[in-house]
Amino acid sequence: MSARMLDGRALSKEIRAGLFERSLRIRNKGVVPGLAVILVGNDPASKVYVRNKSKACDECGVMSKIFSFPGTVSEYELMELIAELNVSNEIDGILVQLPLPGHVNVRNIIGCISVNKDVDGFHLYNVGGLVVGGTIFPPCTPYGVQLLLEAAKIEVASKNVVIVGASNIVGKPMALMLLQKGATVSICHIKTRDLSLYTRMADILIVAAGKPGLITADMVKNDVVVIDVGINKMSDGSITGDVDFDSVKHIASWITPVPGGVGPMTVTMLIENTIRSAELRMSINQL
Ligand SMILES: Nc1nc(=O)c2c([nH]1)NC[C@@H]1CN(c3ccc(C(=O)N[C@@H](CCC(=O)O)C(=O)O)cc3)C=[N+]21
Ligand SMILES: [Mg+2]
Numbered sequence: 001m002s003a004r005m006l007d008g009r010a011l012s013k014e015i016r017a018g019l020f021e022r023s024l025r026i027r028n029k030g031v032v033p034g035l036a037v038i039l040v041g042n043d044p045a046s047k048v049y050v051r052n053k054s055k056a057c058d059e060c061g062v063m064s065k066i067f068s069f070p071g072t073v074s075e076y077e078l079m080e081l082i083a084e085l086n087v088s089n090e091i092d093g094i095l096v097q098l099p100l101p102g103h104v105n106v107r108n109i110i111g112c113i114s115v116n117k118d119v120d121g122f123h124l125y126n127v128g129g130l131v132v133g134g135t136i137f138p139p140c141t142p143y144g145v146q147l148l149l150e151a152a153k154i155e156v157a158s159k160n161v162v163i164v165g166a167s168n169i170v171g172k173p174m175a176l177m178l179l180q181k182g183a184t185v186s187i188c189h190i191k192t193r194d195l196s197l198y199t200r201m202a203d204i205l206i207v208a209a210g211k212p213g214l215i216t217a218d219m220v221k222n223d224v225v226v227i228d229v230g231i232n233k234m235s236d237g238s239i240t241g242d243v244d245f246d247s248v249k250h251i252a253s254w255i256t257p258v259p260g261g262v263g264p265m266t267v268t269m270l271i272e273n274t275i276r277s278a279e280l281r282m283s284i285n286q287l
Pocket of ligand 2: 263
């Protein structure tokens, strides 16, 4: 038996059709949802992601503006732009593409984004919201994973969820969201001893470690649900996840492909957060 696919591309397409309708409804009342993307430096991967994001905006009736800076930009210049965008009537979401160059302090920059426009969900206030069990802007990748599980009717309450990778943008928020839904969550990371001790316990295994081939068939139990958040560029130009897909798919009950799994969902949830922000702006305008 081979695992069933958690098809993020197909689910994204469905969700984006609904988002276009939502965007149309508010556009008809004079509010155009707008996303500002700030891109620093020349990282080719960042450019691909930013392009994907602005294509998705076009698809969903969201206005997008890209602000590109050379890698030498100062913290101050970025903060000045963010301050303008914070009060702009045309902008509902502000995203600073990560990673930033080493001389720029990420937390200083993210901290300047208005919590009402923080569609990445990275601001400390929104992270805090997640800790106490609710936030207006769930971070896009964990949010997308949650919807993939829901769409396949995979229950998380009472399940053993094992997350490999403890980043601020995937592992940690993912753990908080699934804990809130009633899962028993283990967070593993680069220093975890005997990783397979944990991964073999998983009913649902979520991998975001950035290491191709990290998870092999001997590390998972029968019928595990596998979510591969990894995106690794190979020397032949192809991209691959952190899971040895070809062997694990024979053991898992469900698995995400890479590409076409979590990646497109991340972008889709960014658009959802932006449209929700615009809907909030519209309802505030009407007060
Ligand atoms: N402020 C910020 N917010 C982010 O959400 C953010 C970020 N910085 N920095 C980098 C990561 C990574 N990320 C992805 C977005 C789209 C795909 C995506 O579209 N993936 C496609 C394939 C893309 C390709 O061809 O390379 C797929 O998996 O099918 C992947 C990864 C967002 N991130
Ligand atoms: Mg993917």
